[in-house]
Amino acid sequence: MIPCATDLQLAGVKFKKIKKSNNILNVKFRHGVLEITPFKIHYYSEALFRNLVAFEQCYPGADTYFTTYLMFMDFLLKTSKDVALLHHNGIIDNYYHGSDDDVANLFNRLCTGAFHTFEGSYLSDLHDNVQKHCENKWNMWRASLKRDYFTNPWSVISFIAALFLLLLTFTQTFFTVFPYYGPRS
Structure with a gap:
């Protein structure tokens, strides 16, 4: 049916x-x-x-x-x-x-x-x-995501901005920790 x-x-x-x-x-x-x-x-x-x-x-x-x-x-x-x-x-x-x-x-x-x-x-x-x-x-x-969370363009823009900031945070953390644990020259 x-x-x-x-x-x-x-x-x-x-x-x-x-x-x-x-x-x-x-x-x-x-x-x-x-x-x-x-x-x-x-x-x-x-x-x-x-x-x-x-x-x-x-x-x-x-x-x-x-x-x-x-x-x-x-x-x-x-x-x-x-x-x-x-x-x-x-x-x-x-x-x-x-x-x-x-x-x-x-x-x-x-x-x-x-x-x-x-x-x-x-x-x-x-x-x-x-x-x-x-x-x-x-x-x-x-469909549930679109209906419940992304009903207007501002929610989509804020989600993309949050992902971008999260990516920048991980990049900053990596470059801060890498010299300490990375290969010694």
Whole structure:
């Protein structure tokens, strides 16, 4: 399973909208950036999405592109915080006349009862790459450092200055001690 959007953000994943795409199913993951085509949620979106999933589940020759996409969005949007994060990044526009919690609930109940797996789907490589990124501890540590300690440029500048002063202190100590313990001439 793919973690929700806020958990992905804690693992260092950034969200970005795809600017020029007419395909709502277009999702990419490269170098820690999850790119998603922006879309709007209207009052009729639930009926439309349910009918598309029902068609893909009932018609024997149909590919399951929409079911795959909606299950992916179901994994991403577990809570209102996840919806707010994607809205903040310009991916979701809510014209649903409800709260972010209503949008999260909409995606959480869309694929109820649908049979589907990511294996062999058009998002299977993306699913594997996101999983690998989240399992890498270095990505989580780096994201935590950026989020907790390096939130503004002054903290970065002060860290670099502290490292420079520490290097100068070690250099001074070395040149002070070396003549005493160094080779005798």
